[in-house]
Amino acid sequence: MKTPRPESSSDTIERLKRQLARERQARHAAEQAADVSSRRLYREQLKLQAISQVTTQTHGSMRLRQATQEALKAILTHTGWRHCRVVYEPFDNITPPVRVSALYDGKHPLTRPGYSLTASAQAWLDQAHPLEFTLDERTTPEKRWPEAMARRFICSIGIGEQAMGAVELFACQEDDDPVFSQEMTLALVRELAHIYKSERDRQAIERMAWRDVLTGALNRAAFFRDLETIAIDLRPLALLYIDLAGFGEINEEYGHEIADRYLFEIARRLESEPLSRSVARLGSDEFVLLMPLIDTDHAMIVAQDLLADLTQPLMLDHYRIDPDFSAGLAVYPEDASDGHALFYAADTALSHVRERGSSSLRRFDADIADQLERRKQLALRVRQGVARREFVPFFQPIVSRNRNIVGAEALLRWQAPDTPGPAEFIPYMEEQGLIREVGRQMLHDVIHTAARWRRTHESFQSISINVSPVQLREEAFVSHVIQALEASDLPAGCLILEITESLYISAEKPVLDRLARLRQLGVRLALDDFGTGYSALSYLQWMPLDILKIDKSFVLKLAEEHSGRDITIVRAIIQIAQACGLAVTAEGIETPEVASIMCELGAHTLQGYHFSRPVSEDAMTSLLHTHTTPEVPFNTLTD
The missing domain is CATH 3.20.20.450 (EAL domain)
Structure with a gap:
């Protein structure tokens, strides 16, 4: 058997150099892998933190809007996008669409009044599937496209095959980490879709329990629930009880469809009044309205102005209808010390108008109070x-x-x-x-x-x-x-x-x-x-x-x-x-x-x-x- 030749000093040195190079390469690869893992973990933590901020918004009528604001702030903070907007489909044919926008001003994101989508985004969205997205750049001027922001990202919001809305993002330049930017946006969009569905389902259940099916106004149960809170209100409140005159004749002359639309439009007019707090439909042709007041001295003037707007002619198809009414007014705390007493006072005032067969407004007063006490x-x-x-x-x-x-x-x-x-x-x-x-x-x-x-x-x-x-x-x-x-x-x-x-x-x-x-x-x-x-x-x-x-x-x-x-x-x-x-x-x-x-x-x-x-x-x-x-x-x- 041959004895191996002893390794020379130069060979030993070369071998050690090669071994050291391999170890350095392995260590570098390990450091790179650790860096990638660290960055991935950090990005996952950012996404989880953002999702947590979105999902922990308080439950209530503003939950979807608040959750969307948090999502847009997270996108502006952690990605290169600098202008964001989200538009949701209406929950039904009564409530308006929810719109939320946000802008990065160089220091921190600011939420703004909601903008509509650009026309090109809406056209793309009409053909898109839920959670489908696209990246593009502006080639021609377009209305509602922010100046100096050429890059755009559009993503549809939805679950399964059901579209619920869209997010439109704008930026001036390339994103430093486009993969993370896309992952962050898609994760938040998925969460917003679930919140939208939850909010839509909640409102549907609430409408069945607390809303009038025809007009979308509060129903009797919801209104009296709201009345329970009057005693803790620090401002004066006016309660206006309205009885629409001639509704039966409208039903007979124009048919049920026109009569239903008439009630719907009356409810919309009442709800669009700036002072409206609660609008409810109590009966076939009876509505009641709660209005906060600056002072009680002007309650009659406020009610008269509102009713003057209410009686403006309505055009339904080719029919002109001139609304007419009888109304009773009561003011808290002058006329009543709690919500139910306030309603009864307005109802009593309305009864006086009905007894006289007139179309007018009557405020609860001392004479009516005496009759109420006798009653x-x-x-x-x-x-x-x-x-x-x-x-x-x-x-x-x-x-x-x-x-x-x-x-x-x-x-x-x-x-x-x-x-x-x-x-x-x-x-x-x-x-x-x-x-x-x-x-x-x-x-x-x-x-x-x-x-x-x-x-x-x-x-x-x-x-x-x-x-x-x-x-x-x-x-x-x-x-x-x-x-x-x-x-x-x-x-x-x-x-x-x-x-x-x-x-x-x-x-x-x-x-x-x-x-x-x-x-x-x-x-x-x-x-x-x-x-x-x-x-x-x-x-x-x-x-x-x-x-x-x-x-x-x-x-x-x-x-x-x-x-x-x-x-x-x-x-x-x-x-x-x-x-x-x-x-x-x-x-x-x-x-x-x-x-x-x-x-x-x-x-x-x-x-x-x-x-x-x-x-x-x-x-x-x-x-x-x-x-x-x-x-x-x-x-x-x-x-």
């Missing part, structure tokens, strides 16, 4: 009276042409000292729904009383009971009638329910169906106060009626001089009613002369103070025992 006292007393069963039936006899008491009308009376009459307390009971409870008890008691009178007095044939539309809207009303009839053994034909023609005007199908069911059972229906309000003789052709009660306003003057025209009108009404197969009862008989005239004209039964005022159950029983009613002279009648 509160009435409310308390009525509720106490219901609890104490102070509301009882009184009875007014209904007599035949030969003076026999053949029936009675049951009338609700309040048996307590210093109480108002039915014209005052019954509307309140209807408004508050108390009439259902009281009416149910009265129906039961009166039917049982009538059944007893019918068993002991052969001439007594029927009992009439006034029925409120509020009662007829109760689903169980028919069942209550059937139960009372069965428990008392009163034949259904002996019960007469008196209703007003306004109930037919409203034409509520469930109510009309209940009346039809009652008539099928044999219960008779009487049209009360015929000749007042909306009377039209054509109603008699289709109304399911049995009896027509002529209002006393037609009857009272029949015995006076120059009453020929009144007599002619009453005769015509009776003849038409008889031709339709209806019996006729004349109300308001106060003198024997009028009683005689009505008998001559053909009325079947009579009712009025000439025979008896409404009396208690015991007094009515006494009248039935004595059969005493004044004699009715019959005279020859001439027109």
